[in-house]
Amino acid sequence: MEYKVKGIILHGIRYKETSLICHIYTSTFGRKTYIFNSVYKAKSKGKAAILQPLFLLDLDVFQNDKADIQRVKEFRLSYPYQSIPFDPVKSSLAFFISELLYKLLREEHPNQQLFDFLSNALLALDVLDEGVYNFHLYLMVQLTKYLGLHPTLLEEGTPAFFDLKSGHFTPIEPKHPSYMNRHLSRCFEQLYSITLTDLSTVHLTRSDRREFIDKMLEFFSIHFGGVIELKSLNVVHELFD
Template sequence: MEHKVKGIILHGIRFKETSLICHIYTSTFGRKTYIFNGVYKAKSKGKAAMLQPLFLLDLDVHQNDKAEIQRVKDFRLSTPYQSIPFDPVKSSLAFFISELLYKLLREEHPNPQLFEFLSNALIALDVLDEGVYNFHLYLMVQLTKYLGLHPTLLDEGTPAFFDLKSGHFTPIEPKHPLYMNRHLSRCFEQLYSIPLASLASVHMSRSERQEFIKKMLEFYSIHFGGSIELKSLSVVHELFD
């Protein structure tokens, strides 16, 4: 059966000479695997360039629930990016985020609210000028709301520690090492609560951002069962002073 769906590219791998297999998070079916036949042929006029990590697509697909790989009849860019493919910082963040989402979004069940959040956030990143250095941290925190892991915040102004094991804030320092210190916990609260336009108001040093990412990956590893390691992490660590 043919369907028109919107999708976000998470990962792609070359198949034979002219085709590409992509893992795509869709608005209608959740995460699916699609094959794009012939996109590397000369007559395809650069269509493969549209199949980059986190690109937003409108897809005409043949959906067969019994098949592991679905076929794409046609596709086009839903919202062409103006800066992400050309800005080295934003494009590096896109690779990091796409790898993170590839590891986290395992369900085939649709989550329209999550899809809408991701689409809007990526469109916002494309035009974002201030606070770009916090965007990936913001997204890592905001994802907790859509993956059933959102923590209970304490009253504003209450010193707290974010306990990675319980997934909640506590005024008492945990006796195990899997928690964020007070400063990083406060940054988590800010990134959880502020609008995307206020990202520049969250202040962390380069080493603190690295530690924050480490703790967030530990958090997701605990609650998703298994270590989440990202090849793009070393590149992101070098981006911001």
Template sequence: MIHKTRGIVLNHTRYGDSSAIVHVYTSMFGMQSYMANRVFGKRKKSNGLLLQPLNVLEMEVYHHSNKEIHRIKEFRPVRPLLRIPYSQTRRAQAFLITEILSRGLRGEGKNQYLFEFLDQSVEFMDGDHSGMENYHIWFLFNLTRYLGLFPHNNFSDAYSRFDIKEGCFVSGEPSHPYFLDKEESGWLASLFHIELGQLADIAENITRRRQLLNSIVLFYEFHHQEIGKIRSLDVLKELFSGLV
């Protein structure tokens, strides 16, 4: 049966000379894999470009509940990406974000609230806003709300150290090394209150940005069983030392 659905492309793998297997988070079916035929080559070159990460597509798909890989009949962009593919900062952020989404959404079913958050987040990420060097930190922190991982917001003078393993602020130093000191915990606590118009307030320098990002990624690795070790973080540190 043919269905119409929106989908957010996370990644794709070339299959043969002209086809691809595309991993997409859809509004109707959740996380799915699709075979897209005849998308590469001289005649269909532009279609292959639409399969780049974070493109939001309107799709007509053949869906069968007993299959692992379905098939795309037609697809077209909801809105063309204007900045993400052409900005060094946003390409680096997209590289990290899509790795975490690809792992974190594995097996994730339909979740309209999650899909709308991702759709709106991609649209914002592709826009012209200040403080975008901190956007990936805001996004990853707030994504935890939709994955059931959101840290406990109990920061206070008495509970001033964030225990990454427990996902909450504690009164003293834990017996393990996976916690933030008081200053770093204060940085993390501020994320509970920062909105998109305040991105520049998240981190004003690379040291603070990197510490926050390392802490959030480690939090994911502890609390989401599908995440595992995030490989792209080390790659980004080498390639884009001023951004992550």
């Protein structure tokens, strides 16, 4: 059966000479794998160029519940980014975020709220001027709301530690090493509560950002049952250094 769906590209791999297989998070089916035939042929007029990580697409697809890879009839950009592909910081963040989502979004079930959040966040990143260096941290924290991992916050102003194992804040320092210190815990609370327009108000040093990302990856690893390692992490660290 044919469907019209919206999708966010997570990862792509070249298939044979002219085709591309992409993992896409869709509004209708959750995560799906699609084959884009003949996109590298000369007559395709650069169609492969728009199949990049985190690009937003409108797709006409054939859905076969018995098939592992679905076919694409037509596709086009939902929104042509104005800065993400050309800004070195934003494009590096896009690769980091796409790899993170590729590892985290495993379910073939629709989650319209999550899809809308991701789409709107990416559109915001494209026009964002201030606080860009905190965007990926914001997205990691916000994802907890949509993946069933959102923590219980303590009363405002209460010194706390974010316990990665329990997934909650505690006023008592945990006796195990899987937690955020008070400063990073406070930054987590800020990133959980603020909007994208206030990203520049979250103050983190380069070393803070490194540790924050490491702790968030540890948190996701604990609750998703496997170590989550990202090849793009070193690129992001080097860029910010």
